[in-house]
Amino acid sequence: MTVWGIVGLPITATAHPMPNSVVLLNVHADRIDAEIQIPLVELQSAWGHAVNDSATGLIERLGPQLRAYLKNHIRPQSPDGRFWSVSVGELLVHETQNPIVGVYRELTAQVQMIPPGQEDVRQFTFYYDAVLHQVRTHKILVSVRQDWGRGQLAEAEPVQVGEISLDIVNDRVLPLPVNLDEGSSWTGFLSMVKLGTRHIAEGTDHLLFLLVLLLPAPLLVAANRWGHFGGIGYSLTRLLSIVTAFTVGHSITLLLGSLNWVRLPSQPVEVLIAVSILVSAVHAIRPLFPGRETWVATGFGLVHGLAFADTLTNLQLDAGPMALSILGFNLGIELMQLLVITLTIPWLIMLSRTPAYRYVRVGGALLAGVAAAAWIIERLTAHPNTITQLLESERTRAVWLLVILACFAVWTSWRSRKNDQLFASRK
């Protein structure tokens, strides 16, 4: 995301051969959190200290001075003339690059800007001239990265608000007037619903888990093997209870995780998700936990919920918007799950009444097993492999699998019924 912020923006400008500064605004109800990116080569020219020539240990060496410098040059002002309070948090030096200027080192600063009293955060005059007070050719691109109330989430490309640069004709630096459109909780909520649906639509692993778990659901267990179709009532009850169990599971951890009560590192969670698919795939071939699918679905739901929560905590929202976000995000997840299930289940039930279902179940489980194994390897080694890359590139074609499944189901049922009639008439 940060990389996009840097790489994506300067290219849109006609010619900015020197690296620019970037200010990314995260708009909250009562404050703005800004991430400020300053190329060290330009900061050095402006500030005098050899920040670029000896960048190692820079924060340890010059942290307090850097914070003071930034505070001096970042001064948002409300329409009534009062300046906001500005505090500079975490500082970080790292190397980055863009195609125009190549590799360069940059300082990122987390800055909190709070208007006085109950002043609006959406309208202010942005006096910002770090670097530019001295380096007259410097440019500062100001963008909104996240504005929950406007439905803008950090996952999307930042929206540029303006550029602060030298007014060449009059040789002066003017502040940037910032006037953001009014946001609302409803817009924020809706954007979270959308994010939830997208998260499932793009989360191939979550979907695959659910589908594989549902594969044997319409079947009865006989002698430790999957047997015949258990009837429509039986199937629907089991499908419904599995889906509900999964939902309950991931809702619990989504809530706990996004409120930061439970926090697990994402790598083991991602590995566990892949394991859950593998286990379900084995189960779809031979019953591992017959009759206990609901509990297993709950358990794995807990794991999947932790991954969902990561998306939300990354938004760093306040309590009110966070509660609405959890609700909206979860609703989005459920809606998308429901859509996928209603599109798939009829065909599965239809097929499960024919002997051909055996091949669909085993074939599907095998493919899911291979995918899960590939994901486990990818997530353990942190390197994509051929299969995971394939899954990523073919993700959008999954719809065709559904179409094939539907056609196959209709065709098989029709043949099967015709055979039955034939059999009956011969009798």
Place this chain on the structure above:
Amino acid sequence: MKRISLPGFLLIIGLYGTSILESCKSTDIDAGGTSSGSTSSGSSTNSSSITSTLSATTASSASGVAQVVTLTEAFKATLSSSQLTATQLTYSKTNAQKWSNLPAGMSARYGISLGSLSDAQLVAFRNLMEAVLVLGTTNEGYDEMIGNLVADDYLNTIGGGASYGAGNYYISILGTPSTTGLWAILFTGHHYTQSYTFNAGAVTGVTPAFRGTEPQAAVTAANRTYQAFEQERLAFAAMLTGLSSTEQTTAKLSGTYSDLVLGPGQDGKFPATKSGLQVGTLSSDKQALVLNAIKLYVNDLDATTAATVLTKYTSELSNTYVSYSGTTAMSSQNDYVRIDGPSVWIEFSYQGGVIIRNTPHSHSVWRDHSGDYGGN
């Protein structure tokens, strides 16, 4: 019934398998793409062939707008109809302003690239440029242009990749060449842009002109060593170090300049107030140093055009200002110098390396307060 469902199952596997195979194919294409990307180092050989074709200069014949029209038409006559469509555009300020100092891959140009021209077409292009630039001066005029392309070829080979090289320089003809109407030639690539505006049989504009080079150091190609833009840097250093310390203080700007102020896209934004040291207050030998620097830009052009422009700039010299930032040696990053007259505007910026890191390289722009784009 099993006989029926089994083929069905195979059908599913088959269809799924096909899509997998298709993806494998697309991976193969990707791999092919990578390998074709690496042949771009081979295209640097093409680029070198561009500069070797272009550097075989011939004796210059009489210039003048009529001659330029003839040579432009001769160049156009070598082009295929689709090449001509790309090259011959209508005259508009918007088209004229479409230049940049970024590699063409990062900031698209109009016109036709040298890389897509055949040898015969390159010769026609050469004949045209020979008529509008001065010939026979090392690292100035036409030779400076070749040196610039050679330097870009070099950047291509040392890690710059396909965005760099002589093949990525574009020429376009804006408006119909004639000795009566308004039209322009725009030659623009990474570190070199030269525009010419003609109207009613006269040259009405020779700016904006961008010059620069990375590396600043000499580059060898086709048994020649080019250092396209070194004379300018030295002339500025001579001009500034020639000043007394008091004069230097007056000329020094308070700000730091890490790039040009009036680069591409910054049209018509000349500062309302001139900064620095007025040339008229200087002794005549110091004034001559300023004029020497100006000449290195103006005298890139064919002699007739250059003489007209230089007469004007000389007459305005006493009301021209020089200013600088950084050191007077023009040898470190952020060294910057500006010449701002009633008409002339020249900026030179010695800035950080892009392809060659930690080694400065030059950017420079020549503009004219009233003559940019022929005053249009």
